[in-house]
Amino acid sequence: MKRVSVLFISILILLGMLAGCSGSAGGPQEESSGDSSAQKGKITLNFWTFWGSETRRPVIEKIINDFNQSQDDIYVKHTFLPFGDIWTKNLAAISAGNPPDVIINDINSVQHRAKNNQSTNLSEYIKDDSFKDNFYPRLWDTVLYKNEPYAVPFNTDTRLLFYNKKAFKEAGLDPNKPPKTWDELEAYAKKLDKKSGDRYERIGFYPLWGSFGPPSWLMNADNGKGFLSKDNEVQINTPEKLEGLKWLKSWNDRIGAENVNAFKAEFGSEQSNPFIAGKVGMWVDVATFYTQIRDFGKDMDFGVAPMPAKTSDARHWSDGGGFVAEIPKGAKHPKESFEFIKYLTGEQAQTYWASKNFDNVANKKASEDALSKLSGNDKMVYKEAVDNLQVTTMNPVPADAPDYQNKINPLIDAVLLGKEKPENALKKAQSKVEQSLKK
Known part of the structure; x- marks a missing residue:
């Protein structure tokens, strides 16, 4: 009887995890990020983040809305999960064959996920070799596994x-x-x-x-x-x-x-x-x-x-440390996902994120542009942080x-x-x- 009870409880836990991955009640909190009528005829991408605070959530959702309105082919839907749950649920979703299209993940463990076939090699989608020049070199190095990129840097800290x-x-x-x-x-x-x-x-x-x-x-x-x-x-x-x-x-x-x-x-x-x-x-x-x-x-x-x-x-x-934008292995629309990642890590979105969240972004030009939008102590501290990136080391976890x-x-x-x-x-x-x- 005891063995049956343990098995029954295990099944309930597994079902709860799968329900969380699907976005049903008790799981991720989805945000429509715009008028549902705008989705018609577009490929829908599910974007997972842990940015649910009163400060950060409005910022990321404006970036998503701006992207959705900037083109007619892709519609991005934001799903928020708590910081302690998002990566566990991501691994479960990959195993179940139903991962998100884009996820914000830890910058220092990119190599580990690449080796374990949990993320998508982006070489096929990066057509311009100069793309990496948009980012601080130390940050770009963290997304490489066997000299190929498996993510794009989003933000960092010092x-x-x-x-x-x-x-x-x-x-x-x-x-x-x-x-x-x-x-x-x-x-x-x-x-x-x-x-x-x-x-x-x-x-x-x-x-x-x-x-x-x-x-x-x-x-x-x-x-x-x-x-x-x-x-x-x-x-x-x-x-x-x-x-x-x-x-x-x-x-x-x-x-x-x-x-x-x-x-x-x-x-x-x-x-x-x-x-x-x-x-x-x-x-x-x-x-x-x-x-x-x-x-x-x-x-x-x-x-x-x-x-x-x-x-x-x-x-x-x-x-x-910091975070990256990543396409989990098995995502259904990797080409479109990378188009969104390019926007997310581009100068416009990164400048907005930095100036509103007071956060070091990975895009070099955006990091510099954000300074022009700040003043007083805000500018003093942010400038010190930007300058400090020149002596900031990253310590990626070896695969x-x-x-x-x-x-x-x-x-x-x-x-x-x-x-x-x-x-x-x-x-x-x-x-x-x-x-x-x-x-």
Whole structure:
């Protein structure tokens, strides 16, 4: 009886997944994106995104409407799915032979989907070799698998250092001179610290808060080199990364793990973000973090700067992610889907997206054009983000080792917790990833 019940429940779950893929009740939320009479005689494309917020949904739907009205052959229908569900449902839909025509997907895992035959090779539809020149080269590289494109870059991000100018003044620091090196960053942080006895009222800076984790800092320390090269050469156990890991651990040793954890336990978003609340003097995040400062910071006096470089003669290396427009394998209208993708990643649509969402777009010309539509702090932060793309690295997940980071992260965590020596951790991580790639 128990086996029958388990089977029955499994069937219900499977049926629920299939229902979600078909857009029925409880599944994706479809949007007509225009007058239904406009669909007559046109090929209908189902476009899946996770952009359902009050800010982003109106923007993407205007872009869709503009495309629908720009020609007489294709009608695009927008389907919204939550961020946590969209890619799982996409894989289920591919397996069922009924995928969407176009989907917004993760930029750093394009190779993995290409290798597993989950996306469409776009070489057949890209007639002009100069098409790739519309996009930042590092972004275009992420969509290639065996030197052929399986997606088109849509947007990206980069990490910047936000700093509280009011706190700088209180600490005797020049609010117009943010730290440029790791040594300066640490010196500024100590001056920004505010304590009452043994208790911190403000922590000047902690490198692992925000969105710049250990892999990012070790890349910054190693002249922009990630854990893997473009040719999948493993470059984890290097002298530069070892020095960077020791530096990260020194922050835990100085501030104290208990203080770090106590502060982090109170973290929240919007007004409760520790930087916006004035509890942290400097903070690393993506450029769009500025929208939280703007909306919830009550005229906060802040500055933004590139990531501090390891030394004065090094570059201000940052890292980024982003999303692509992709045609799932088995889509019924790939030619028409690519026509929509060209519009979606073209200058007009990308400029509109950037200026309304304050987001780094992949189209180079559109990224520059968006600056002319901004002013004040909006323009200051966006310009810094655009300029920062020149020192922003991408770290695509290699098709032959999709889980390589899972072999590294626990060892780095053990170092930060004082349970593993940095030298041993990087040596073990190097060996594990090398073995994984050999397999």
